[in-house]
Amino acid sequence: MVTEEDLRSDIRFYFDGQVRILDDVRATDMVMPWLRSEAMRTGTKEGCNEGDCGACTCLVGSISESGNLQFSVINTCIYPLAYLDGAWLISVETLSRSGSLCSAQSGMLPLNASQCGFCTPGFVMAMVYAQITKKDQTPEQALAGNLCRCTGYGGLIEATRIAQSQPLDRAFVDEIEGATAVLRQLSRGGFSIINHNSRIDAPKTLENLLDLRKNFSSATLVSGATDFGLWITKRLDRPSHVILTKFCEQLLLREIRSDIIEIGAAVTIEDLENSLVSEYPELQEWFQRFGGPQVRCSGTLGGNIANGSPIGDSAPVLIALGASLTIHSCRGRRVIPIENFFIEYGKQDLLRDEVLVSILIPRRTHIRRLAVEKISKRYDQDISIVLAAMAEISGDKPSYRFAFGGMAGTPKLAEKTMESLNPDDLTSDFTPLSDHRAEAWYRLAVSKNLVRDFLDGDTSRE
Ligand SMILES: Cc1cc2nc3c(=O)[nH]c(=O)nc-3n(C[C@H](O)[C@H](O)[C@H](O)COP(=O)(O)OP(=O)(O)OC[C@H]3O[C@@H](n4cnc5c(N)ncnc54)[C@H](O)[C@@H]3O)c2cc1C
Ligand code: FES
Ligand code: FES
Numbered sequence: 001m002v003t004e005e006d007l008r009s010d011i012r013f014y015f016d017g018q019v020r021i022l023d024d025v026r027a028t029d030m031v032m033p034w035l036r037s038e039a040m041r042t043g044t045k046e047g048c049n050e051g052d053c054g055a056c057t058c059l060v061g062s063i064s065e066s067g068n069l070q071f072s073v074i075n076t077c078i079y080p081l082a083y084l085d086g087a088w089l090i091s092v093e094t095l096s097r098s099g100s101l102c103s104a105q106s107g108m109l110p111l112n113a114s115q116c117g118f119c120t121p122g123f124v125m126a127m128v129y130a131q132i133t134k135k136d137q138t139p140e141q142a143l144a145g146n147l148c149r150c151t152g153y154g155g156l157i158e159a160t161r162i163a164q165s166q167p168l169d170r171a172f173v174d175e176i177e178g179a180t181a182v183l184r185q186l187s188r189g190g191f192s193i194i195n196h197n198s199r200i201d202a203p204k205t206l207e208n209l210l211d212l213r214k215n216f217s218s219a220t221l222v223s224g225a226t227d228f229g230l231w232i233t234k235r236l237d238r239p240s241h242v243i244l245t246k247f248c249e250q251l252l253l254r255e256i257r258s259d260i261i262e263i264g265a266a267v268t269i270e271d272l273e274n275s276l277v278s279e280y281p282e283l284q285e286w287f288q289r290f291g292g293p294q295v296r297c298s299g300t301l302g303g304n305i306a307n308g309s310p311i312g313d314s315a316p317v318l319i320a321l322g323a324s325l326t327i328h329s330c331r332g333r334r335v336i337p338i339e340n341f342f343i344e345y346g347k348q349d350l351l352r353d354e355v356l357v358s359i360l361i362p363r364r365t366h367i368r369r370l371a372v373e374k375i376s377k378r379y380d381q382d383i384s385i386v387l388a389a390m391a392e393i394s395g396d397k398p399s400y401r402f403a404f405g406g407m408a409g410t411p412k413l414a415e416k417t418m419e420s421l422n423p424d425d426l427t428s429d430f431t432p433l434s435d436h437r438a439e440a441w442y443r444l445a446v447s448k449n450l451v452r453d454f455l456d457g458d459t460s461r462e
Contacts, residue, residue: 006190007190007191007192008190008191008192009023009191009192009193009194010022010023010025010191010193011023011025011081011082011084011085011191011193012085012086012186013084013085013086013087013088013089013186014087014088014089014179014182014183014186015039015084015088015089015091015094016041016091016093016094016097017097017178019182019186022081023193023195024195024196025081025082025193025200026195026196026198026200027198027199027200027220027239027240027241027242028198028232028237028238028239029080029081029082030076030077030078030079030080030081030229030232030233031058031074031076031077031079031080031081031083031084031089032044032046032049032056032076032077032079034081035058035076035089035091041091041092041093043091043092043093043121044056044057044058044076044091044092044121044122045118045119045121045122046077047118047119047122047147048077049077049078049233049234050077050078050229050230050233050234051075051077051078051226051229051230051291051294051295052147052381053119053122053146053147054075054119054122054123054126054145054146054147054292054294055118055119055121055122055146055147056075056076056077056122057073057074057075057076057121057122057123057125057126057145057146057294058073058074058076058089058090058091058092058125059071059072059073059074059089059090059125059128059129059132060072060074060079060083060084060087060088060089060090061087061088061090061176061179061180061183062086062087062088062183062188063086063180063183063184063188067184069088069176069179069180069183071129071132071133072268072270072297072298073125073126073129073145073293073294073297074294074297074298075145075229075294075295075298077229077233078225078226078228078229078230078232078233078298079225079229079298080222080225080228080229080242080244082191082193082200082202082242082244083225083244083246085186085188085189085191085202085247086183086186086187086188086189087183087188088179088182088183090125090175091125092121092124092125094175095124095128095172097171097175098171098174100171102124102128102169102171102172103131103163103166103169104124104127104128104131104159104163105124107159107162107163107166108120108123108124108155108156108159111154111155111156111158111159112151112155113151113155113156113158113159114151115150115151116149116150118149119146119147119148119149119151122146123143123146123148123156126142126143126145126146126160126293126294127142127143127159127160127163127164128163128172129142129293130142130160130163130164131163131164131166131168132168134164134293135164135165137164139156139157139158139160139161139164140157140380141288141293142160142164142293143156143157143160144288144292144293144380144381145291145292145293145294145295145381146292188247189202189203189204189244189246189247189248190202190203190204190247197240198240198241199219199240199241199242200241200242200244201216201219201241201242201243201244202243202244202246202247203243203244203247203248204247204248204249205248205249205250206248206249206250206251206328206357208248209243209245209248209251209355210328210329210330210353210355211330212243213243213329213330213352213353213354213355214329214330214353216241216243217352217353218241218352219239219241219242219243220239220241220242220243221242221243221245221306221355222242222243222244222245222246223244223245223246223251223265223266223299223300223302223303223306224246224266224268224298224299224300224303225298226291226295226298226299226303227303227307228242245265245266245300245302245355246266248266250264250357250358251264251265251266251267251302251355251357251358252264252266252267253267253358254267254271254272254275256275256279256363257363258363259362259363259365260360260361260362260363261275261276261279261360261361261362261363262358262359262360262361263275263276263301263358263359263361264302264357264358265300265301265302265303265305265306265355265356265357265358265359266300266302267300267301267302268296268297268298268299268300268301269287269290269291269295269296269297269299269300269301269304269314270293270296270297272287272301273287273296276361279363279364280321280364280367280370282370282371282372283317283370283372285372286313286317286372286374289313289374289376289379289380289381289382290313290314291381292380292381295381301314301359302356302357302359305318305325305338305341305356305359306348306350306356308342308345308346308347308348308410310345310405310406310408310409310410310411311383311384311385311387311405311406312405312411313374313384313387313405315338315342315403315405315411316372316387316388316389316403316404316405316411317372317387317389317403318338318359318361319338319339319389319401319403319411319412319413320370320372320389320390320391320401320402320403321361321362321367321370321389321391321401322337322362322391322401323337323338323359323360323361323362324336324337324338324359324360325337325338325341325356325358325359325360326356326357326358326359326360327349327350327354327355327356327357328354328355328357329351329353329354329355330353331353333357335360336349338359339403339411339412339413342410342411342412343410344409344410345409345410346409366393366394366395367391367392367393367394368392368393368394368398369391369392369454369457370389370390370391370392371388371389371390371450371454372387372388372389372390373386373387373388373390373450374386374387375387375388375406375438375446376437377437383437384405384406385406385437385438385442385443385446386404386405386406386407386438386443386446386447386450387404387405387406387411388402388403388404388447388450388451389402389403389404390402390403390450390451390454392454399418400418400421400455401413401418402414402417402418402451402454404430404447406432406437406438406443407426407429407430407432407443407444407447408430408431408432412429412430414426414429414430414451415429416428416429417429417451421455423447423448423449423451423452423455424448426444426447426448426451427444430443430444430447432444
């Protein structure tokens, strides 16, 4: 096991031609305040400070398992500074270090795609991410995590379309080559920073993670920080000790076996998409509607389950698919069906010394039909009013699994309806609440209609 003496007490990352070494990072520090106030790169803007508007968007490059540079697009307002360890931070200023605007920037000018300009750096970063990695996405999908209050979206969408059709600028390709060489010399994770009454632990192995969990059970476990970040910026929580899962190899596992797909709890929604859509193409739209690109590149599957939210989008899908969770502690490992994890609102089957390590998702074999329907007020980047996941399982007599989010204090199976196949029995399965998103009668009505359509075999609705 790695002892404290073996660990670094700083983070090291690459930014604008230099390796930055920071040893005074606190558990609550996010990237955006560092960029604007310490590095004095004020191109990155602060809008909502809660991951919604994309004004603070930057890119992060890191070396993947295959040894190549992999890019993520992030909301720097809720991205922990410590997560830059071993990575390349790319701000809007990085794009024009050569002295001239990059093609995504200059492409906006003739289209009048910027007015007050506040959102512009964030849009440019989202466009460059689409230019690098998402040439097949529609511009609307690429920009789903960015808001503009003054410009018509026509120009922004057209500028994105043009950027996606162009090769990367020569100057940026040179930056990539330089950064890749530097990143190959940097390690990622394996540090412990203690200062200013704050402690950050970033273990690389499961053994060390479990040991830390046992010894510091009141520390906050942080994965993608898309929930945690808001506790800091909006609720003004000041946790003094965080344990980061992002660098722990076992939690980043993605393995396709003959009967099971095993996904590490710290795998991001973006990386999950790459592993799961080939098995379950019905999930393609569900992925597109999970946050925006920035949220999907940070938020993890494990965080989405462990937060216990009754309106988290992944739990109903995993329940319908018959997934299980592997939960570890220094005392051992246990595997439970995911539906048993959610005990009641705010209460999950996870002890203080335990960590959710992976999610076991059955291969397609017995699932004949799957439909996932997200009902929300806005199509893009919105929280679900109801999320229905419905699976038909083949057998001598087909059986069904209907799981719902937004209908109870936890994500839950509609057991009576699964038995009777009568959508009206949802009234016995659930007593939903009315809140600012929707009233109880609406939740029930829409859910009954979704089940009815699924049983009628009609999954082609818009
Ligand atoms: C703008 C925006 C849009 C969003 N859109 C959606 C959406 O469309 N659908 C949706 O479902 N959610 C959405 N979310 C919520 C959030 O992004 C997801 O719930 C995300 O998956 C949480 O994962 P995380 O890794 O960021 O969690 P974190 O913030 O890191 O952690 C969340 C909780 O889980 C615990 N935890 C994390 N990992 C583990 C582990 N391995 N073991 C035990 N406990 C653990 C943490 O201690 C914490 O309590 C959105 C959030 C934002 C800010
Ligand atoms: S400032 Fe709005 S997403 Fe970060
Ligand atoms: S140009 Fe003003 S917010 Fe977008």
